[in-house]
Amino acid sequence: MLTDEQIKILKQSAKSNIVEFGYLLEQRALLMRELEHAQQGQHIDSEKVVKYGSEAGKIEARMTWDQAMAMLEVRSTLTDKQSQALLDLRNQYTLNTTSEGDTRGIERGRQLYSQCTLCHSSNSSIAPTLNGIVGGKVASDKKFRQYSPSLKEFSLINPVWTDNLLDQFIKSPKIWCLERIWDSRACKEVKIGKH
Numbered sequence: 001m002l003t004d005e006q007i008k009i010l011k012q013s014a015k016s017n018i019v020e021f022g023y024l025l026e027q028r029a030l031l032m033r034e035l036e037h038a039q040q041g042q043h044i045d046s047e048k049v050v051k052y053g054s055e056a057g058k059i060e061a062r063m064t065w066d067q068a069m070a071m072l073e074v075r076s077t078l079t080d081k082q083s084q085a086l087l088d089l090r091n092q093y094t095l096n097t098t099s100e101g102d103t104r105g106i107e108r109g110r111q112l113y114s115q116c117t118l119c120h121s122s123n124s125s126i127a128p129t130l131n132g133i134v135g136g137k138v139a140s141d142k143k144f145r146q147y148s149p150s151l152k153e154f155s156l157i158n159p160v161w162t163d164n165l166l167d168q169f170i171k172s173p174k175i176w177c178l179e180r181i182w183d184s185r186a187c188k189e190v191k192i193g194k195h
């Protein structure tokens with residue numbers, strides 16, 4: 001279903017993740033050892049705890065980002081036929097075709113949303129939170145400090161995420177020129193928008 005080139009991208013990402021994973025386990029082990037000291041009532045070196053903890057967090061973020069980028073890169077090279085085949089395959093496993101109406105729509109949404117939580121999970125600093133996004137203000141997550149100038153500029157013209165706006169955005173985020181996603185490998189050959 002995927003071409004050799006596409007498979008290579010995924011394999012490369014998996015490979016680099018294995019290296020990161022090894023490092024992650026190491027940092028976690030160091031962190032656990034330090035925390036065990038505390039459990040045993042011994043002195044605990046808080047500087048070390050912060051160091052190992054933040055290092056582990058950074059590695060996790062890098063791994064997630066790397067995976068997401070590989071997925072995006074593959075997705076941007078998929079032909080319509082490949083996309084359809086992949087969708088059909090996924091539906092076989094995820095879509096309960098016997099249920100009907102709203103339940104099915106909600107369930108389908110939940111499944112599709114799993115693609116988004118790669119970056120938009122509640123404890124992620126990679127992307128803004130999507131909680132309450134429908135009807136909410138564009139680019140207004142106070143905890144997320146890295147909104148691109150494009151999205152901020154966009155928010156001046158379109159302050160609120162209406163259903164319609166979200167539909168367009170989700171359908172084709174590329175034309176929005178989200179810079180930070182843009183300058184990634186995934187989108188390098190596509191040049192749309194003002195920048």
Ligand code: HEC
Pocket residue numbers: 068069072112113115116117118119120126127128129130133137138139140141146147148149150151169170178179180181
């Ligand atoms: C590769 C990581 C990644 C994935 C996967 C991803 N996003 Fe995003 N998303 C971002 C980043 C980064 C931003 C901020 C963009 C900017 O500032 O230009 C963003 C912004 C948004 C915004 C605007 C938020 C706001 O505060 O106004 C919406 C809505 C959104 N994404 C929806 C989605 C949906 C729906 C999906 C799944 C179909 C998705 N995203 C998948 C990284 C991601």
